[in-house]
Amino acid sequence: MEGAPLPRGCVSIATAVDTKMGECCDLAGVAVDFRPPVPTRGTDWMATVTLCDRSRALPETSLTIRIFRPNMELLPEIKSDSDLILIRRVKMVKYNGRLLAMSTFDTSWIISYAPTHPKGMPLIASYPSSLKIKADEMAYFQGLRVWWKSRREPYVSKGAAPGVNSLSQLSGSSGQRRKPGLIRDMQIGSFYDLAGVVVKTFPGNGNYTVYLTDYTKNPMLHCYESGGSRRIGAGGDDDDFDYTGRGRGFGNQDWPGPWGQYTLQVTLWDNHAVAANRLFYVGAHVSLQNVRAKRNGDGKLEGTLNGDRQFPDKVLVSRINNMDDPRVKQIAIRCKQYTRRFESDKLRFEEEMRAKMEAKLAEPRREELERKERKVGVNVNIRALKTNQPITPMSEIAEPRDLDGPFANRIYKICCKVIDYLPQQLEDFAVPPVPQTEHSEWTWRFALLVEGEDGATLRVIVEGHDAVYLLGRPAADLRADRRELSALREKLFILWGNLEEVKDQQLRIKTPGKNETSQSDSLAEPRRGKKRRRRRNTKQKQVAHKEFKYDELGRRSNAERDADEDESQDESEGSAIHQLSGKMFEACLKEYGILSVDGQWKRLHRLCGTVIL
Known part of the structure; x- marks a missing residue:
């Protein structure tokens, strides 16, 4: 289905790439990927949009557009990989060998958001806000949306990343159903409502990191080694607290516990970070909603909670003050079970270490005693150069x-x-x-x-x-x-x-x-x-x-x-x-x-x- 022609003044991505290098042009297409605003090295903020249309419908042929504005609020907001955008006055440039479209001081845009319901009407947003969508632009968007509906799945299967970028992190309307659960139930890519005890906090620049435990174990988590150093890798099914230290040490000497794979690191952003910085403290019982499970750079499980751009004032973190809350009671029960298990394993481990240490200390004494006993009958007038080498039978x-x-x-x-x-x-x-x-x-x-x-x-x-x-x-x-x-x-x-x-x-x-x-x-x-057998009356x-x-x-x-x-x-x-x-x-x-x-x-x-x- 060809649909309506391009709006007046717009060119296809293929035409812009082939003939408009160094010039300004108007583009219209599907925003298949969006990176949230980040501050530049100067005073501006930058958002990145990846654009596709009928002329460039594959991931490797899409066009990246970088939009700069002095304030983050002035940048476009993309909510899903099916949103449509018409952007005017962007300049085609080559940067570090890559072909890009860059915004100019008079760049404007119109965004048509994908309907949240099959029969719903798309919402329209524009910059500047006084800009109104025209009939030919609306007709093009309608045809483009039908075309993209048939093209989206093949695009995703070829390597596009609409589900990997921050769209689903930034909005609760990503289609992912979040579910209440425990840390042990978490799987990569799902959303969870969690309740637990704050183990440690770390305020950052624009974010807030909280270490949370509900005293359930997940083998995908970092393993904190008992004895003061944090390690990666589990000690094994019979070594929940990694006493044996079968991982690489990180040297975190002030880790307060719990030991083993019981603690989830969650990074909070936007209003969630602001609220957590005010409400959370070590030992507090807290609730986190819509936490997305993801892998960190080491391949381990961690959580992230981004702000909702559609509802920027929404806060999904809170402190549980009611100690009669069923979640608090369950956490207390699991904490007691963990403590008993930890103390028992700790005692067993200390006994094993004490026995090994005693054996290790006794080994030189035993060797020295054997050496002295051997030297009693040894010829002292003959000497070997390798005095410290052990004797081989x-x-x-x-x-x-x-x-x-x-x-x-x-x-x-x-x-x-x-x-x-x-x-x-x-x-x-x-x-x-x-x-x-x-x-x-x-x-x-x-x-x-x-x-x-x-x-x-x-x-x-x-x-x-x-x-x-x-x-x-x-x-x-x-x-x-x-x-x-x-x-x-x-x-x-x-x-x-x-x-x-x-x-x-x-x-x-x-x-x-x-x-x-x-x-x-x-x-x-x-x-x-x-023994010699003697023969009597025999001749020698x-x-x-x-x-x-x-x-x-x-x-x-x-x-x-x-x-x-x-x-x-x-x-x-x-x-x-x-x-x-x-x-x-x-x-x-x-x-x-x-x-x-x-x-x-x-x-x-x-x-x-x-x-x-």
Whole structure:
């Protein structure tokens, strides 16, 4: 339906945009959006109207008009997204890359408000007030209103914001039915009549903010953490008051409560703000009508109450002075329930925190006690660099559960004792230089089989600079320099006690009459703590010392241990091995990996950061 032609002197929005840049023109269309008046940086006030007509009917093609006047009362008032406006003498300009229409000193307008009832007549307002609507303008408005009725829904579905702007906030005639309710019932976009207790107030510039509670919980509200700081985010269903503080703190140290998601922030404007500033105080029971629920910048629920431009004197806030009011009585009942629940949860939380704090304080004392108990039997003549690092059990190193790859580049601190070593002869602990390589000098290179406090064993390599640091002396030809060999033996006696003498005795028992130097350079198997079964009237077996095979952790395979079990059980009392005198000591251990010839990674351990004093 085309309807009546444009009023005399008016042009379509498309024509104005295409041909009237920098010129003044007259426009007529539907005010699909309106922003309330705001003060400019100067002395004027500004209102913003978004205009559509048949030539520009989509949100992205609409035209924005900015109207300036020295007083807010002189600006046009748009009540709904179906109001029609004819505005004369606006100038087409480009501002910050946007195409706008700006009012001039002699801009005038006529507004035709949408009827509130289907059979009602539209109301007319004009500026100046002496301006009267003409017949051709009335005829155009009638046709435009019919056209817009068919176009409004598609326009809204394409992204226009007639329901998002302040139209519904400024007028009670927005079509939204407000309903009495509690804070826990509030949903975004609805209007509510609320009653509650004032928790806090904050007068602003042209507005008044009140924090209201009726002691019902809404999960969309800000969460105020018990203990003095305000936080965003709920503590959970079992943590109504956010004792655990599972949100980001805002540092509001003087929040009086209630804690948790029980308080609604409502911003009042216009006459409502003036009345609230006069009537409200902390602890007062108040009533707020037509509060719109909305999201704030953090996505949380809050309320807003704007003035009614159609009835500017209307005030929808009041103080409830009658303590027999049913709303006041219900609030008092919920307050008692909240207080009991809060005190119970607070006591439980304090007990939990006290237990955690006691455990936390007891942990260093327990560790210190364990450290002192361990040091009673620890060799004080051997020191590890990482004194404050906790001890890692040997079994966790030997068989780690959290190993993601073939090895981990880690440094452990262990408490262990030496139970075997390689090579068998101390003279072989230093290897000669290799010509035309980086090993141009004598180098320490030997291995230790160490046993942890938990009985687990591990092969540890000692070489290079770590060995020099451990022994406190450089490597040398030990077969040629007997003095160096004697000094090494004295150092190692501090490390492992009588281990060398015990190994010599074992070799003499198992290989009588043979040269000890002919024995295999293999780590002896540590005793497993099993009871020896004695066989009476049996001859002591002379078992030749055979080569033991070990895995990468320095332990013999299960098959070989089982095969050799009878041999160890047949040893007589005369061949009993002396008890090792070496003490436990603390040491640092470095884990690393090497690539074998078959392309497989092997996990190895090297002694480091440990010195014999």
